[in-house]
Amino acid sequence: MSKELVTNRLTKVGVFYDGNYFLHVSNYYNYVHPRRARLSIAGLHQFIRQQIAAEEGVDVRHCKIVDAHYFRGRLNAQEASQKGNLLYYDRVFDDILMSEGVVTHYLPIRTYFGRREEKGVEVWLSLEAYELSHLKQFDVIVLIASDGDYVPLARKLNTLGTRVMLVNWEFEYTNEEGAKMVTRTSSDLIEEVTYPLPMHAIIEGKVRRQAAGNVEDLFVQSAASRFAGPANGEAPQAEVTEGEQATGEIHSLKNGYGFIKYPPNNLFFHYTSVIDGEFAELQEGDPVTFTFAKNDEGQPIAKNVRLLVGEEGGPY
Secondary structure, three states: OOHHHHHHOOEEEEEEEEHHHHHHHHHHHHHOOOOOOOEOHHHHHHHHHHHHHHHHOOOHHHEEEEEEEEEEEEOOHHHHHOOOOHHHHHHHHHHHHHHOOEEEEEEEOEEEOOEEEOOOHHHHHHHHHHHHHHHHOOOEEEEEOOOHHHHHHHHHHHHHOOEEEEEEOOEEEEOOOOOEEEEOOOHHHHHHOOEEEEHHHHHOOOOOOOOOOOHHHHEOOOOOOOOOOOOOOOOOOOOOOOOOEEEEEEEEEOOOEEEEEEOOEEEEEEHHHEOOOOHHHOOOOOEEEEEEEEOOOOOEEEEEEEEOEOOOOOEO
């Protein structure tokens, strides 16, 4: 086969997301990493095409993502409706996935002995990826995952002659409770794939990637944007005036901090910013007043958070 035919053949790519893992990584970059921005589906797909084109020796125009699938456990509608705007944000993210041609696969999150657990996603993803590789004859399958449970899938794909690219991240940080949180990728999985892509090292410029491409395009917003919304692809945070007062609703509460809904994004507040009451008294969905402020990096946050109460002493 001539070099011209090799470099101009169509390389068919299938992308398979472990949705819970992708959300975990996106939340890390949005809430913990200095970038304070979510991962972009469109930007990630373009980056993947560039890397595969370089590895396979083809023009990026001849490297096409012909199939993409997203797998995740999800709360049922009734439970989601009780968690603020979770249904809305789920729909926004569904719209983003749909606009990028990503097919969604959801399993219900079950409760086992009082704990909600996501079960069966790895098996479902693996079965679909293997079956579709047979039917559509992908040249390369991209796994956005880190779990060693995908090792059998990688081995099976190797027997088909399908190359596997593993898009993975590794990081650690200390949470608000002082506990060390660690995310690692299975070394066995890395060994089985053809093209391991350590995104954490690529983003930090610690390893040389095969193809050119702007790392900033991997993120929905610029690094200067402090708080992206709960769903990938939302509009940037509107400009705010420090000291201006506003009203909103508690979106979520963690140990020592929380977020206030401020469409299209959320505003961070620390427990020390709660006035005329205690942080522990707040609940998700409570109406509050607050004033706009900026942190040391010039990014918008909420201060002077006060629960709005009615005549009977409860929230409005």
